[in-house]
Amino acid sequence: MPYYFVLGISGYRFRIITSFRNIFFECRIKACPCKIWISHPVVNYYICSGNHIHFTEMEKKVRVRFAPSPTGPLHMGGVRTALFNYLFARKHGGDFLLRIEDTDQNRYVPGAEEYIIESLKWCGLVPDEGVGFGGPFGPYRQSERKAIYRQYADQLIANGNAYYAFDSAEELDRLRREAEEKQQVFSYDQHTRLGLKNSLTLSSEEINRRIANGDPYVIRFKMPENTDVTETDLIRGSVTFNTAQLDDKVLFKSDGMPTYHLANVVDDHLMQITHVIRGEEWLSSMPLHILLYQALGWDETRPRFAHLPLILKPTGKGKLSKRDGDKMGFPVFPLLWTDPETGEVSRGYREDGYFPEAFINLLALLGWNAGNDQEFFSMDELIEHFSLDRVVKSGARFDPEKAKWFNRHYLQQKTAPELAVLFLPILNEKGILAPVEKVVRVVGLVKDRCEFVADLWGQSNYFFTAPESYDETTIRKKWKDDTSEKLQAIIEVFKSVSDWQAANIKERFSAFMNEKEWGFGVVMVPIRLALVGNSSGADLFDICELIGKDETIARIRKAIVAIRV
């Protein structure tokens, strides 16, 4: 059994917590210049130069969990929760576990669990324990832990912290509707429970009869009356709730499964979770969870809480939802997802061409910062700098533009050969077979204009196929009456270039232009138009070299014929 000491020495007051299972020692007093260590089997302490005895705090090994419900694809907010848990665990040398919370059989979506695991892997957030990863605290799927929850519900009934409730869903619905008609809200709580059908109001004979009869019932938490529950949230600071405002939550459902609240508390305890890091939507249930730990006798070892701010829509009201992505053209899911029911497809960051490192980086900066101007972080840097007290309290609007900017950065970091490898399959798809050396050179020339690998095609297609049409605006502005004539002359110049390399072509071309005293712009834009189809693209002579002498001349000839003023 865990135990603890409270010691007050030299102005410091430390709570020493330890269990025989997980102990590690960490000196928390950085300022002390002490060099002398005196070991002790349970408590570590040292004496500083001021002859004060300092006790070091001993803590349980950090263990955190990401506990999604497999009701659909993982939302990017969920990935961020997983990320912060992961970073916290790594930062403190602890464990990161994945627990699947599937206590609601009605909402189970096939494939969701696999999707969650694949998403975490793609992001590099690999759990130390959990569904799909094994570990000593399994099983990690709550549906497989069904048998262990009932005893804790019974324990709560036995010690007076819970009770049986026989009210049917229909009866409760009716009460809610009636209250609504009177502009009120029905709540199953300390104010109403004595007027309802439960083990607090029914005789023990009646209760036994109903249970023996197999009547459906739930087990509800008996919320204490009018007491303040105060907890220091690691992100938000002190938060107080009064139990008079809280309802008697169902802990155990009539189908024999626990609700989230019971299962969550029981599992966090059994799995020795030290820190619960989750979304702000759970803040309201924190007092219930704390009261549950207390009622189960686990208060001394219960985890600390940290509630993350939510990710909000880019515009408008509310938190980010699946629809926003469809409407505004960005993914809200890490991976592509096909709804098994409707067949509806939702785009994913991976399939949209985001690099996982960019995705992680942008997620990390949504609600957290290192306290300086650094914007780019590798996973290792995130682990090094991460701290819960630098997590922002307010919700963060997601900005798809900045997301792209992050990806651009990571794309620019990659070398041309690296990107060429990723580009090759796209070229293949387009039916283009090009030598790898050429693709590498092309990528090197156009990559700085790209945010995504997929942009490479749009920026470089003219290296592989001749333009089909010519930009009208450019024609109007730059294609003069004598342009054809001049291009004919240029063709002759190009023909005379023996060593077809960008530098040589440019040299011959420039010499010719100077000799004729033609303005560069007057000729170069039309050539570009002929080679590219519009007035954009890489350096003209690089294009010439890479598409080859014959192709260059052929394209110019084709343009002369096609474009008549």
Next chain:
RNA sequence: GGCCCGUUCGUCUAGCGGUUAGGACGCCAGAUUUUCAUUCUGGUAGCAGGGGUUCGAUUCCCCUACGGGCUACCA
């Protein structure tokens, strides 16, 4: 409706009683470029409002407004 949380440029944020309120994305302008893009330089724009506390409030307290979350035998 009730409870809880929040509020600094359009957006993400720094700030933890005295600052010319800093950075980033976006946007705009200039430079570079034979074009487009990149790049570089510069610019634009903010403490929700009202009361306190204080010599002094973006910063601390209260109220209001606004935003968010929860209010299921869902998580």
